[in-house]
Amino acid sequence: MENCYINGIGCISAQKSFEKDYLIEPIVYSEENILKVVKPNYKDYISPAAVRRMSSGVKNGIVASTMAINDAGIESPGAIITGTGMGCMQDSEKFLNNLINHDEEYLTPTSFIQSTHNTVGGQVALGLKCKAYNFTYVNTGVSFESALLDGLMQVENQDGQNVLVGGIDELADHTSKLYKLIKHTKSDDEAPYDIINKRTKGSISGEGAAFFVLDKEKTANSYCKLADVKFVNNLENSGLETFVNDFLASNDLIASDIDVILFGNNGDIEFDSYYDQLEPLFGEAAILYYKHLFGEFMTSSSIAVSLGSDILRSQSIPGALFKNEVSHPKGEIKNLLIYNQYRGKDHSLILLKNV
Amino acid sequence: MSNRVAITGMGIISSIGMDLEENLNSLKNSRHGISKIEHIDTKLKDKILVGEIKKTNQELESILKLPQKNSWSRTSMIGTIAALEAINNAGIDVKSDSDIGFINATTVGGMDMTERYFYDFIDNPENRRYIQSHDAGNNTHNICDYIGLNGFVTTISTACSSAANAIMLGARMISSGRLDKVIVGGTDALSKFTMNGFNTLMILSDTYNTPFDENRKGLNLGEGAAYLVLESEKSYKKRNKQPIAFVSGYANANDAFHQTASSEDGEGAFLAMKKAFEVAELTPKDIDYINVHGTATPNNDLSEGRAIINIYKDSEKVPEFSSTKPFTGHTLAAAASIEAVFSIFALREGLIFPNLNFKDKMKEFDLTPVAELGHKEVNTILSNSFGFGGNCSSLIFTKSH
Numbered sequence: 001m002e003n004c005y006i007n008g009i010g011c012i013s014a015q016k017s018f019e020k021d022y023l024i025e026p027i028v029y030s031e032e033n034i035l036k037v038v039k040p041n042y043k044d045y046i047s048p049a050a051v052r053r054m055s056s057g058v059k060n061g062i063v064a065s066t067m068a069i070n071d072a073g074i075e076s077p078g079a080i081i082t083g084t085g086m087g088c089m090q091d092s093e094k095f096l097n098n099l100i101n102h103d104e105e106y107l108t109p110t111s112f113i114q115s116t117h118n119t120v121g122g123q124v125a126l127g128l129k130c131k132a133y134n135f136t137y138v139n140t141g142v143s144f145e146s147a148l149l150d151g152l153m154q155v156e157n158q159d160g161q162n163v164l165v166g167g168i169d170e171l172a173d174h175t176s177k178l179y180k181l182i183k184h185t186k187s188d189d190e191a192p193y194d195i196i197n198k199r200t201k202g203s204i205s206g207e208g209a210a211f212f213v214l215d216k217e218k219t220a221n222s223y224c225k226l227a228d229v230k231f232v233n234n235l236e237n238s239g240l241e242t243f244v245n246d247f248l249a250s251n252d253l254i255a256s257d258i259d260v261i262l263f264g265n266n267g268d269i270e271f272d273s274y275y276d277q278l279e280p281l282f283g284e285a286a287i288l289y290y291k292h293l294f295g296e297f298m299t300s301s302s303i304a305v306s307l308g309s310d311i312l313r314s315q316s317i318p319g320a321l322f323k324n325e326v327s328h329p330k331g332e333i334k335n336l337l338i339y340n341q342y343r344g345k346d347h348s349l350i351l352l353k354n355v
Numbered sequence: 356m357s358n359r360v361a362i363t364g365m366g367i368i369s370s371i372g373m374d375l376e377e378n379l380n381s382l383k384n385s386r387h388g389i390s391k392i393e394h395i396d397t398k399l400k401d402k403i404l405v406g407e408i409k410k411t412n413q414e415l416e417s418i419l420k421l422p423q424k425n426s427w428s429r430t431s432m433i434g435t436i437a438a439l440e441a442i443n444n445a446g447i448d449v450k451s452d453s454d455i456g457f458i459n460a461t462t463v464g465g466m467d468m469t470e471r472y473f474y475d476f477i478d479n480p481e482n483r484r485y486i487q488s489h490d491a492g493n494n495t496h497n498i499c500d501y502i503g504l505n506g507f508v509t510t511i512s513t514a515c516s517s518a519a520n521a522i523m524l525g526a527r528m529i530s531s532g533r534l535d536k537v538i539v540g541g542t543d544a545l546s547k548f549t550m551n552g553f554n555t556l557m558i559l560s561d562t563y564n565t566p567f568d569e570n571r572k573g574l575n576l577g578e579g580a581a582y583l584v585l586e587s588e589k590s591y592k593k594r595n596k597q598p599i600a601f602v603s604g605y606a607n608a609n610d611a612f613h614q615t616a617s618s619e620d621g622e623g624a625f626l627a628m629k630k631a632f633e634v635a636e637l638t639p640k641d642i643d644y645i646n647v648h649g650t651a652t653p654n655n656d657l658s659e660g661r662a663i664i665n666i667y668k669d670s671e672k673v674p675e676f677s678s679t680k681p682f683t684g685h686t687l688a689a690a691a692s693i694e695a696v697f698s699i700f701a702l703r704e705g706l707i708f709p710n711l712n713f714k715d716k717m718k719e720f721d722l723t724p725v726a727e728l729g730h731k732e733v734n735t736i737l738s739n740s741f742g743f744g745g746n747c748s749s750l751i752f753t754k755s756h
């Protein structure tokens with residue numbers, strides 16, 4: 001297999017992730033069950049007219065992809081691959097609202113056009129005048145992982161071409177209300193929220209956009225190596241350990257080789273047991289979590305890849321990410337594993353390695 | 356031909372038939388499925404024609420024996436019907452074979468239910484089970500859970516080229532050795548959301564769609580689903596299965612011109628076709644028939660026609676071509692897999708299906724689609740699919756000898 005390096009990152013999230021070392025003093029959320037992104041200065045990246053027209057997901061996608069491209073120091077990628085679980089919900093809601101409340105009259109095309117799942121992929125291509133391969137994945141909890149795997153395959157197959165990969169999801173008001181009704185989002189009356197020590201039904205909802213430039217070549221800016229990605233829709237009973245061990249074995253690793261593991265704990269009493277199951281397997285690793293700072297959304301593992309990449313390049317772990325006690329690994333952080341699942345389905349593993 | 360991937364099964368449901376046999380019969384007899392809409396209560400009822408599957412949701416539920424209180428969208432149901440036929444046709448056992456993947460495509464997902472209950476959800480707990488069926492992936496999960504598939508599962512949504520990209524990813528997963536067998540294709544049901552959306556873009560015809568005709572007035576939306584089973588050489592030889600055809604070439608490119616319109620010279624389309632020939636190690640003159648995207652919008656057909664002429668350098672050298680959208684309507688995320696099934700029919704039966712309703716050649720170029728059912732040996736087919744976001748995909752299918 002060819003080497004695949006992460007050479008540039010752009011991330012818009014519920015933290016000030018557009019700034020360097022933003023987790024030294026993270027924004028701490030305890031009263032909120034919906035975490036919105038900290039807005040970057042959109043006008044630095046997008047024309048004022050477009051800023052007004054575009055939904056926040058599209059804007060965040062454009063800003064994060066531009067940041068990643070600038071960070072990697074490339075002109076235009078050889079492929080653009082995005083993942084989004086819910087797609088452009090704000091424009092979907094706008095069009096639905098007009099459709100239902102105005103009985104199919106007085107509709108305008110703008111929100112329909114912008115509601116398409118591949119809007120971000122299309123807009124990024126349009127902005128860069130990039131005529132290359134352009135895919136969008138929409139498979140709930142592995143939408144971003146699908147894009148990442150495709151990116152890895154593109155790097156294997158393309159000669160000297162870098163690949164832009166990103167995950168984007170946006171919150172939309174009515175849909176957020178609906179997800180509270182079915183308790184996918186934690187109830188309003190449960191605050192303060194503590195996803196580790198107070199598990200209840202549902203998660204803290206979030207949104208964000210994280211983009212990465214993947215390349216066959218290592219550069220001075222390389223964060224880490226993207227070694228492998230794997231995901232499945234369902235795991236049979238007690239299949240989780242086998243799934244993880246098989247994945248590690250296919251990468252010539254065993255569990256004790258993993259120095260840092262990033263878990264997708266979101267405080268959901270129905271599904272966080274998956275992480276509990278794996279914890280003993282990684283007794284020697286630093287066990288981290290992140291959704292208390294970023295919220296849960298279908299492409300939230302894109303945030304994990306951004307965090308993992310930062311940890312590997314800086315060889316240090318922000319204190320706010322430790323799940324139990326702070327225990328920095330002794331020596332070099334070589335192998336970092338990300339495990340995530342979405343409501344008991346779409347289990348995914350991402351392996352990052354130090355370079 | 357190192358990139359060639361075998362097709363060992365297929366399944367389909369569309370407005371011209373509930374299965375492979377019905378679809379082929381309709382194609383052979385020039386029987387289209389375009390009509391007034393019956394199953395959705397919409398103000399557009401008397402203004403547009405669509406390719407609707409004439410089964411109510413209740414009828415589809417009973418075909419699948421779903422429990423009365425289910426949370427299935429129409430997209431999931433028609434997808435499952437087509438996927439079951441593909442599995443059966445390929446003779447694979449999804450439940451016992453853990454190495455089978457599923458790559459779906461959809462644009463509407465569960466929108467048909469969301470638009471029905473969007474505000475009603477608040478006051479009516481009864482229907483809240485449909486809230487989680489909105490996202491595209493949920494539809495794919497429903498299909499996989501029904502057919503008992505556990506493994507590599509993903510979904511693509513790139514508007515009208517979605518299923519072409521699902522087929523392309525499947526072929527790449529097989530040729531890179533990551534999977535031995537994979538079910539690929541797309542499903543989309545009609546919804547008020549898409550009908551009204553396309554209506555605001557003013558690209559819906561009020562009569563039967565007429566691709567590549569000078570007087571074309573726009574598209575008819577349709578609904579349907581189709582899947583192919585792709586398989587590695589090692590896998591089909593091991594189980595003594597004869598491929599029904601091959602996916603030999605594939606490529607995707609972006610027009611990077613406009614969010615919904617195609618560029619005038621169809622550069623994205625040109626690049627997609629050119630790259631597909633490179634992957635297939637074939638040249639344009641090897642193509643016996645082109646199944647064009649041919650939506651019958653003024654913009655698509657002009658742009659696609661110009662791109663095809665650019666590929667062939669001369670309109671006289673363009674092989675026989677037709678759009679089959681006058682049969683089924685434009686089925687969006689399912690279109691490319693439905694047209695892949697039609698292409699495999701063409702290879703197998705030695706038939707070229709007609710571009711129905713065609714009368715007058717477009718004035719911009721000298722391209723005349725096949726307007727009557729044609730009989731000839733067909734060995735290699737190019738199939739185009741283009742979508743919003745500038746997304747352009749081309750696939751090449753070759754006959755299994």
